[in-house]
Amino acid sequence: MKESEILLENLIIHYYFSGPPEKNTPLIILLHGWGAESSLWRNFMEKLSLNGFTSYALDFPGFGKSSLPPKDFSLKDFAAIVKSFSTRLGLSEIILIGHSFGGRVAIKFASQNPTLIKKLVLIDSAGVRTNSSLKRASSFFAKSAKIFFLLPFLKPLKIFLYRLIGAEDYLSNPALKDIFSRVVEEDLRDLMTAIKQPALIIWGEKDEVTPLSFAKIMEERIQNSRLEVLTGAGHYSFLDKPEEFTKTAINFLKS
DSSP: OOOEEETTTTEEEEEEOOOSSSSSSOOOOOHHHHHTTGGGGHHHHHHHHHTTOOOEOOOOOSSSTSSOOOOOOOOHHHHHHHHHHHHHHHSSSEEEEEHHHHHHHHHHHHHHOOHHHHEEESSOOOOOOTTTTHHHHHOOOOOOOOHHTGGGGGHHHHHHHHHHHOOHHHHHHHHHHHHHHHHHHHHOOOHTTTTOOOEEEEEEETOSSHHHHHHHHHHSSHHHHHHHHTTTTTTTHHHHHHHHHHHHHHHHOOO
C-alpha cells in the first residue's frame, strides 16, 4: 500500500494505491462517502491486490488529506476531480466503486464518461432525491455526534466516528455544509438510465440513511444491474459485513 498526492483543479488531492507486481491488471477507483476518507478502503484494497486488481482510493476535496474546496463546489466538480485524476494517471477501462456520496459521484461520472468505465459498483449509494433526503442524512450525522459527545471517556471512538461519517466537518464547517445541502438536492434518476455497463448494487438491509427502496429504484433504472442485500448491515455495509461484502464484490469484478 502506497500513498501520494496530486494537484488537480488547483486542489491537492491525496490518494492511496495498491496492486500486484504484474502489469496491465484491472484498474479500480474507490470513492468514499461524505465525511469519510480514503483510508476506510485500505483493508478492501489489500484484498483487491491479492486478487489481481490495481486500486486507487482518493480523498475528495475537503476530506482526509485533500484540500478544502471553494464554497460553490458542486457535484459536477466532484465528478470532474475523478475525471482529472483518471486522465492524469492514464487510467482507462476503469471499474468505479462508490459508497454513499461516492456512489452519487460515480453515477454522475459513469453517465457522462461511458467510454472510461468498464464496470460500476454502488454501495449504499446516494442519488435518489426525496423530500426527506437532506433531513435523513443530517439527522444521521447530528444524532451520532450528540451520542458521542455524551461519552467523554470514548474520545478515540469519537475521533473514529468523525472520520467515518463526517459529523465534525458537517456540523462545524459552513463551506462543507453548504456544499452538502446543494449536492443532496440533485436527483440522479434520469442519469441512471444512461449507464449501460454492468453494475452491482450492494446495500445494507438496515440502512437508514439511504434506505433499501433507493437500491430498488437504482436496480430498475440501471439497465444491466443486479442488487445484493447484506443481511443485518447498515449504511456502512462494507464495514458491517466485510467478508460477505468482499466475496460479493470480487466475484462480480472477476465475472
